[in-house]
Amino acid sequence: DLSQRANIKGKGEVAELAQTFDMMCGRIQNMDQQRSEFVSDASHELKTPLASMKILVESMLYQDNVPEEVYKEFLGDINGEIDRMNSLITDLLLLSKMDSDIVTINLERVRISSIIRKCITALEPIAKERNIRIKTDMSDNFELECDPLKLRQAINNLIENAIKYTGDGGHVTVTTKHHAGEGAIRVEDDGIGMSEEHLGHIFERFYRVDKARSRETGGTGLGLHIVRRIALMHGGRVDVESEEGKGSVFTLVLPLVQDTEDIE
Ligand code: ADP
Numbered sequence: 001d002l003s004q005r006a007n008i009k010g011k012g013e014v015a016e017l018a019q020t021f022d023m024m025c026g027r028i029q030n031m032d033q034q035r036s037e038f039v040s041d042a043s044h045e046l047k048t049p050l051a052s053m054k055i056l057v058e059s060m061l062y063q064d065n066v067p068e069e070v071y072k073e074f075l076g077d078i079n080g081e082i083d084r085m086n087s088l089i090t091d092l093l094l095l096s097k098m099d100s101d102i103v104t105i106n107l108e109r110v111r112i113s114s115i116i117r118k119c120i121t122a123l124e125p126i127a128k129e130r131n132i133r134i135k136t137d138m139s140d141n142f143e144l145e146c147d148p149l150k151l152r153q154a155i156n157n158l159i160e161n162a163i164k165y166t167g168d169g170g171h172v173t174v175t176t177k178h179h180a181g182e183g184a185i186r187v188e189d190d191g192i193g194m195s196e197e198h199l200g201h202i203f204e205r206f207y208r209v210d211k212a213r214s215r216e217t218g219g220t221g222l223g224l225h226i227v228r229r230i231a232l233m234h235g236g237r238v239d240v241e242s243e244e245g246k247g248s249v250f251t252l253v254l255p256l257v258q259d260t261e262d263i264e
Contacts, residue, residue, distance in 0.1 A: 003029065041206050042092055045221070049081040049088075056081075084218055091222040094153075095205070098229050105147045105233055109257065112176050112183060113138040115148060119156045120174070123163060130168045134159070142178040145257045146234055154230040154238075157223040158187040158250045164217040165248070166191030182236075183256050190247040199240055203228045227252070 005025065006018035056074045060066055120134055127134050144151070162172040166189045175186040194202070194209045201207045206221040208214040214221060224238075227250075231238045236254035 049085045053081045088220045091220045110148050113141045127163050132170050135173045137175045140177045142183045150230045154227045157227050162189035185252045188249045193242045193244045193246045195244045
């Protein structure tokens, strides 16, 4: 029973051992609780698209003479829900892999511009569809020791969000800068932004400012949580500034390779 405590007072080696034991029990208990919360949150998230699909299928099954267009429309909606479940499962698997001890981080020395370019090439088509321009300023290019695939995932999530939460014809700007042993990748948009009360929560898993909007754009509520995990894994962090109706700036800050020169 993890809630039991050794309850040994006083000083000395035995008391110290008891304290360590109690602390470890507390930690395991905490981890256990987090894990079960995660399973329950994830199940809930998976049930939502399933429930929508069930309603759509049943309404087709139990109605006579449904016109073909309506069938097609419902099938299109079901297809959308399947896509949603698929991205959710992909993100969940990614997180569970990061949670497990076998997570390997494959460090390589890479130029930041090459990773960003790959992300932009992949995301440009969805930006173009909505007439959103992605600009870059990578004149301050730097080298990083990182896991290129993971870093690409993190930057991808930030740029993808910048596009998702920006109106048609908007602008997304990606800038790189390095200073004092740190490299920063800044993703700025002139989109919907968000008010201050949300800023402390958006990196929590499944937190969304506007559930309906996140759903519409195929969001899983895990994107930023994954970004933060990847940043921490590299000894870095991710910061956000945002103003409702004006736009947002997300900055991924990572430690640089030791011998990178600093320009002051
Ligand atoms: P989602 O899959 O819902 O996009 P994320 O974890 O990527 O989940 O983001 C969490 C929430 O933070 C989003 O639902 C959205 O409300 C908010 N958000 C993230 N990026 C932006 C942005 N660039 N502009 C405005 N809101 C954002």
